[in-house]
């Protein structure tokens with residue numbers, strides 16, 4: 125299977141190349157030229173398989189330049205029960221509210237307690253094998269812009285991985301104290317972490333710019349290095365996310381919630397549009413998905429886009445209690461638009477160019493029509509988010525984080541508006557303990573908050589009796605290693621300095 129750039133169909137690469145490079149030279153994103161099709165028999169086989177087996181099947185159908193041994197090795201190393209707490213790294217939980225069951229796909233049982241682990245525990249293995257195939261002997265420099273969770277998950281995935289170095293930028297006031305502490309205490313000899321004076325979009329734009337600046341890449345090349353990306357623009361990030369939608373569907377069938385062939389809806393708390401795009405890609409392979417419900421917080425640029433076909437990032441940016449979704453430029457939307465425009469690189473390039481120059485674009489009527497038919501966009505604010513956390517806890521003793529609560533809230537809006545009772549899978553993207561302060565305020569509004577993050581964790585634990593994930597409780601005793609804050613304009617120099625190639 126080959127991949128091409130969303131902005132230049134003539135740029136065709138292997139999957140190893142797509143993963144090693146991260147982003148295409150023309151600034152476009154790599155997409156598979158076709159999607160494997162799964163029929164009833166394929167699904168019947170997948171039903172009998174465990175998560176690793178399902179992952180191996182999906183990976184081998186997309187990464188045709190990898191041997192089966194290579195894929196087995198990646199999957200076996202990534203999804204261990206030591207790292208994810210059980211044999212199924214992405215289990216379903218069932219929460220009953222007002223006589224209805226919410227099917228909650230818990231994607232946060234990995235080492236950093238957010239769904240990013242599902243991809244970032246395997247990406248380093250995919251990347252080192254891709255490098256061997258394409259750029260043997262070179263060191264991959266992973267640049268990451270993070271709204272909190274990607275950074276830690278990438279650091280944890282790449283720490284001390286041979287032939288890689290990783291540099292993470294995060295918005296200084298845009299991540300939770302727990303997220304900041306997770307990153308600033310990161311261990312490993314090949315890691316660097318730096319805060320920037322700006323928001324996530326500034327960090328992401330800064331990283332993209334460094335990626336595409338010729339004198340920087342030349343400097344790297346002279347030193348046997350090359351840039352790669354662990355952001356969800358990397359194909360190696362998206363592919364592992366397809367697996368858990370297929371696996372969740374199989375688990376829904378196996379648990380008797382649906383029959384094989386029945387349609388489901390998926391509900392995804394969305395920021396950069398990676399997670400929801402993976403579910404769309406799964407549907408292109410034959411997974412029967414009725415609606416894609418795209419949930420946003422007050423940064424509701426996607427809600428408006430799905431309703432109107434106009435993407436307009438010229439609006440106020442809100443810092444919310446679901447910080448991993450505080451995003452105004454959803455990078456992976458580009459991949460959806462490419463597909464919906466009939467793989468038109470010129471149309472996609474046009475929209476992305478317009479986004480860059482004016483902060484805005486409007487898609488064609490054809491694309492609008494498909495989006496309207498398949499997608500539903502909704503949003504909720506912080507007050508509604510907390511009310512939703514409170515409700516699930518009060519009604520069924522289920523504790524969810526702020527991002528998941530946004531998804532649940534928007535799903536309820538969808539059901540109220542449409543009456544659609546198709547069984548729905550709601551992606552739960554983080555442990556509630558990653559956002560203890562907000563979750564605590566939600567379940568115990570009258571309690572006096574303690575001063576430190578870790579005391580909040582303890583208090584939340586006392587009130588709810590839900591287990592604190594070990595990776596978070598262990599952080600208390602770790603020393604801070606990184607405390608630098610830099611200007612956005614200085615990101616390039618920071619990178620060159622960190623790599624010692626100024």
Ligand SMILES: *Cc1c(COP(=O)(O)O)cnc(C)c1O
Nearest residue numbers: 273395396397398399448553554
């Ligand atoms: C990254 C993240 C999201 C957003 O996912 P996208 O793939 O960027 O849309 C939602 N919730 C949490 C907890 C996250 O870490």
